[in-house]
Amino acid sequence: MSEPIATQPAVSNVEGTLVSSRRQFLKWGGAGAGGLVMSIQFSGCTSMADSEQSRSEGSANNPEAPFKANAWVEIHPDERIYLILDRVEMGQGTYTGMATLLAEELEVSPDRIKLKTAPVGAAYIHPEYGMQITGGSSSLRTNWLRLREAGAHARALFAQAAAEVWQVDSKDVFVRDGVCENRVTGSRLSYGALAPLAATQHLKISPQLKSAKQFRYIGKKSTRLDAQLKSFGKALYGIDVEQPDMLYAVVMRAPSLGGTVLSFSPEAAMQQPGVVNIGQVPSGVAVIARSYWQARSAAGQVKVNWQSGKLATLSTEGIYDLYRQAAGKDAGTSVRSVGDYEDALEVADSTLSVEYQAPLLAHATMEPMNCTAQVGSDFCRIWAPTQGPDIARAVAVRETGLSHDQVSVHTTLLGGGFGRRLNQDFVAEAVNVAKLVDKPVKVIWSREDDTRNDFYRPATYHRLSAAFNAEGQATGWQHQIVGPRIMDHYAVDAVGVLAPTWTPQSVVNVLSKVAPGLAPDESPVEGAKELPYALDNIDVRYTHADPGVPITFWRSVGHSQNAFVVESFIDELAHHAKQDPFAYRDKLLQQDTRAQGVLRAVAKAARWGKPFVSGAVQGIACHKSFSTYAAQVVELTVSGQQIKVHRVTCAVDCGLVVNPDIVISQIESGIVFGLTAALFGDITIKEGVIQQSNFHDYPLLRMQDTPEIEVVIVPSAESPTGIGEPGVPPVAPAVANAVYVATGERLRSLPLKLPATSG
Secondary structure, three states, X not given: OOEEOOOOOOOOOOOOOOXXXXXXXXXXXXXXXXXOOEEOOOEOOEOHHHHHHHHXXXXXXXXXXXXXXOOOEEXXXXXXXEEEEOOOOOOOOHHHHHHHHHHHHHOOOHHHEEEEEOOOOHHHXXXXXXXXXXXXXXHHHHHHHHHHXXXXXXXXXXXXXXXXXXXXXXXXXXXXXXXXXXXXXOOEEEHHHXXXXXXXXXXXXXXXXXXXXXXXXXXXXXXXXXXXXXXXXOOOEHHHOOOOOOEEEEEEOOOOOOOEEEEEEOHHHHOOOOEEEEEEEOOEEEEEEOOHHHHHHHHOOOEEEEEOOOOOOOOHHHHHHHHHHHHHHOOOEEEEEEOOHHHHHHOOOEEEEEEEEEOEEOOOOOOOOEEEEEEOOOOEEEEEOOOOHHHHHHHHHHHHOOOHHHEEEEEOEOOOOOOHHHOOHHHHHHHHHHOOOOOOEEEEOOHHHXXXXXXXXXXXXXXXXXXXXXXXXXXXXXXXXXXXXXXXXXXXXXXXXXXXXXXXXXXXXXXXXXXXXXXXXXXXOOOOOOOOOOOOOEEEEEEEOOOOOOEOOOOOOOHHHHHHHHHHHHHHHHHHOOOOHHHHXXXXXXXXXXXXXXXXXXXXXXXXXXXXXXXXXXXXXXXXXOOEEEEEEEEEEEEOXXXXXXXXXXXXXXXXOOOHHHHHHHHHHHHHHHHHHHHOOOEOEEOOEEOOOOOOOOOOOOHHHOOEEEEEEOOOOOOOOOOOOOOOOOHHHXXXXXXXXXXXXXXXXXXXXXXXXXX
């Protein structure tokens, strides 16, 4: 069933005099008892006609049972309106943005709409990914039309129902703020009062959507709908879940990657206060107690002998050695070819060849991994802050042997996701821990657990070369990317969703073993193969090499590395040609007007060439990710080895803006996130052991180091595009490019560290 994100009071009934009392109207409309729920089908799964028939039949059979659809809205007689959200809210503003789309055409204020998270269901599958997941900065983009259509369809049904009551034409009904008004008599009926009758209506034609000029809420600044809940501690995150008789658990995991339990001695720990059980699970040894701290304290008393895994000798240096060897042995698969780079190389007056690399990174979500689970002989219940509820269900089916119908997943708010919660290892672990007892168990990871047992952003290695003519202009570009494929790791769990629910688990298990290598994966090359600059000869290649470190999607995914490499190297080309980096890019972007538009907008806003900060230098970068264009100018100073970023200006073109405040906050968030990675982010490995554990050795950008940020939204009439991630990719290269201006040092490895002699 759908889950509310918090307990909220019902909205007050419409002010003013209605044409009749609710009791009279319900009798008049032929409806039954109160509590009636009206459900509107979104287009995309079935036709509107099919939707109306299902809604009408459902109302006749059980007036209180909504028809489950791709995403739907509940309207109750007491005026409560719920959006059943099929994409999770993890701080990126999905709730506010999608509610605004619905509210615009439904003709209610967005703050009237409350949220319930969608249950697992085929109707909620992402139209592009084939799974019920939230990611890729795609929630608003993929719902731009269908949510508005749903609101318009619902509004038309109410107008038609009101017209039937008043015996007038629908054109004589004016709808505003959740109330239908008779244009002739002035009589008024609220949505709640009309819901029973509206549920039986059928539309002959689809209603027309508003034009942009008619928008009352889209494009306007408004307060986030979840701000009050979060500010007053009423929002329900996974770590907040409470169930009757619930127990708590921590899991002791192998210190080295891929390690397993050889044996363990629980006797001393079992004597600790509150301890209920200690048992082995696939990921380690679980300590279950009546409180989290009792479990955590007792875990220190468990003696575990660990068996090292295949990665016991792995080191960070070994990863890059593997990549370099792979690059030398295998030129890779061509992912983009324009002209003939080899011909350009043969006639070149000069060339430039360089190497870049980007490290493993952790996600460091504010809310560490956690999951509550309860397992019985014929059921499994899960409460989790997950980006993929249907994958969570598939994982639970695999771990319990139950059927899909016997597993329920309740999705909470997420205290950050960044791609980490697309993986369901923490759900599988909680399910296995819950099998050890007969009560609900909440498994909570510590920050150390979270950092050392992450699915990391992959490390990558890059070889680039350019050919130049006698005037110093680039005539050719070659980029070889070396690294692993994320889908080789992710497909193991995803197979359980992609296979039909009737597929025997034994077959799913076989498929999960062969899926790696078969699933398409653009992540290693995204942001590199789409090089926007108009060069005559382009050769982009990918060489596969996988050291075996667990990896997954990370905020902006491949763009986070490839933008750093591409925008740093194009800057090298500009300096090689002795041209201004902005002017150089601008000339090569004449065929991409939107990219050129944000580049020019950021140069103007940042006063390119005239820094706001005295003594500072500027660096620039421009990148397209998730169909959104972003350009950034960084102002910084360098003192010794210390890089101090004072100001970041960003121009963004994300199509038609639904909520300007959310766009600005997400770009600001992306810049801070990207600066953290650019200046500090580095997960290192020694003898198979992750060396970082908490924020003292995996630091985040502190408030005193956070620069002034200005965001310029470039007006656009295009459909909305992603905004949660595009602020991340340009900032690292913009910093690196500014550092070069300040010091003459070209930093080609992340994080950006100056040698002792610089400054």
